[in-house]
Amino acid sequence: MSIGHTLLGLLESGPRHGYDLKRAFDEKFGHDRPLHYGQVYSTMSRLLKNGLVEVDGIEAGGGPERKRYAITEAGITDVERWLATPERPELYLQSTLYTKVVLALLTHRDAADLLDTQRSEHLRTMRALTDRKRKGDLADQLICDHALFHLEADLRWLELTAARLDKLREAVAR
Amino acid sequence: MTPPPGSLLTAENLYKAYGPTNALDGAGFSIHPGEVVAIMGPSGSGKSTLLHCLAGIVTPDSGTITYDGRVLSSMSDTERSALRRSEFGFVFQFGQLVPELTCVENVALPLRLNGTPRKEAERTALSWMQRLEVDDLRGKRPGEVSGGQGQRVAIARALVTGPRVVFADEPTGALDSLNGERVMELLTEAARSTNAAVVLVTHEARVAAYSDREIVVRDGKSRDMERAV
Ligand SMILES: Nc1ncnc2c1ncn2[C@@H]1O[C@H](COP(=O)(O)OP(=O)(O)OP(=O)(O)O)[C@@H](O)[C@H]1O
Ligand SMILES: [Mg+2]
DSSP: OOHHHHHHHHHTTSOEEHHHHHHHHHHHTOSSSOOOHHHHHHHHHHHHHTTSEEEEEEOTTOOGGGEEEEEOHHHHHHHHHHHHSOOOOOOOOSOHHHHHHHHHHHTTOOHHHHHHHHHHHHHHHHHHHHHHHHHSOHHHHHHHHHHHHHHHHHHHHHHHHHHTHHHHHHHHHO | OOOOTTOSEEEEEEEEEETTEEEEEEEEEEEOTTOEEEEEOOTTSSHHHHHHHHTTSSOOSEEEEEETTEEGGGSOHHHHHHHHHHHEEEEOSSOOSOTTSOHHHHHHHHHHHTTOOHHHHHHHHHHHHHHTTOGGGTTSOGGGSOHHHHHHHHHHHHHTTOOSEEEEESTTTTSOHHHHHHHHHHHHHHHHHHTOEEEEEOSOHHHHTTSSEEEEEETTEEEEHHHHO
16 A cells, blocks of 8 residues: 555645644554554655645654644645556466465375365454454445455465366376 | 264264265264354355255264254154254245245244244244344235345244254355345344354355354365364
């Protein structure tokens, strides 16, 4: 995720202090991974250097987190462009799982077992996400659903591969 | 062999052949009270056959099924169907509601079959329909409600007798993901609140994620993933 663009976007509704930006980010987007002050500070000085934000005021006693930042016109244009640009779909072609399955077959180990164990591990994570979703608010639900659908895609691949192990074994042996 | 301590329903070494097909080839299973266990695996691997054996609907060729300390195969047909009516609840993918009856009559049906007077049966039925958020459908017939609504009515019916085990074979199979999840939430919530165990057959991972653990069936053989690690 582009932290710079996200912080810029948060500034569009009005100037904020560094600590306030961090809090808003953590609340809305940082569920699992809150920002460090250092990240906020380095990101803001980069945005400052590029003319995307300006310092709007400094609180007394002022460390970097006490600076108040405002977005500039160039900053607004930058957020606009970022939002309008589609993200590149991730391809996952360099799959570790695929490599492991092929290696298991090559070395005559139990590939079906590997797939079963992986499914079980995926399900464990999916249970935790489902549980969190059940207890959480709408934001939690959407974030967890995104992760759940991706894990589900992995699992569908695992099922399909399990069903094709015999064919893959032949192909790998060639 | 004795069932694992504290387990409510256990199966060991189940074999079931349909002609040349070995639908079950040494499968096992066990579930504790209040536990939700998913049965997963490819199509045709024997999931439904296993569920039907556990529920006493299908008799395995060999193997032992123990429910609450009693061996199913040593019971008479009458005893087994009494057990199914009073201790078990069932939810299937579709086609389980009686089309001629209203939804509340459908939900009340298992109680009526057990001899509960109509008024009392429908009162209990309605309270379950409330919990599953379908009490407003009480007077409608199954043909007049949506798939998701029908499935909730079916769950209310499965739970109305206060069963100790609910058997669910692809209960969300005909639903979109939002409705499917709501149905799973309501089913597992209701089961947890009454400490009923749920045997859940599904091939969908996101549905299985509502379970406490899973077993995988492949070619009629089962693998208990928890005990495996
Ligand atoms: N009543 C029956 N008569 C003959 N063969 C049957 C019968 N029931 C099941 N089978 C066969 O037994 C095997 C296991 O079937 P089962 O219905 O248990 O699979 P399943 O895992 O539930 O599949 P699905 O995911 O497609 O529902 C299949 O090969 C099936 O064709
Ligand atoms: Mg089936």
